Amino acid sequence: MTDFKLTETDRLLMTTKQVRKRLDLTKEVPIKTVLECIEVASRAPIGGNAQVNRWMLVNDPQTKEALADLYRREGTAYLENGKKQVEELGGDATQRAVVDSSLYLLDHLHEVPMMIIPIRNDRPGTSVFDQATFWGSVTPGVWSLQLALRARGIGSAWTTLHLYHENEASNLLGIPESVTQIALLPTAYYTGEKFHPAKRRPAEEITYLNRWKQTPTN
């Protein structure tokens, strides 16, 4: 046994959703609170314990507008196409909701009080080992940040569509070419209290024991 309250830790882990429609666009997100969350997120594992991760906070209205324009440039066609596919293939309610809220975010991205851009201070290599080490050393911290924000009433959404224009975004932010942006998290206090656990397939269906496709038995 540990002194963790499992109901609370599991609730945090299972109900930290990608928040788009429920971002409160009217309320400022204090930099102090985000720094507190980054302090927490910095405890995530990093290959070789290399201190390569950085964070860019953007709350300047013009810069947010410019980043949102970059996001929309490819994002509009990408998401409209996604919507068409879901409709044609008769996607389920969850798929429809994701497309619907993604399109909502597309329209409102420039209005979010804060954008958070996780960064690695280098560029990825090409082998699977290099890639696994590169992305695996930065994404756990981003998820930890989302959890720490959520525990403070702040929602965020993992997005990558602005990276179709990574160079332009880097130029805007004065980020050198030797550095990699990982994502762009629109960040705001969320509205409402409750989040339902994200819908996912049961663990037994996606877990194998000792051999590919061998179902684990208790």
Ligand SMILES: Cc1cc2nc3c(=O)[nH]c(=O)nc-3n(C[C@H](O)[C@H](O)[C@H](O)COP(=O)(O)O)c2cc1C
């Ligand atoms: C690597 C990655 C990239 C994503 N990029 C975008 C994006 O550009 N725009 C967007 O609206 N959502 C993006 N998402 C969110 C997913 O589309 C999806 O909504 C989410 O993972 C499911 O949300 P849930 O956990 O709240 O169920 C991304 C998620 C991940 C992990």
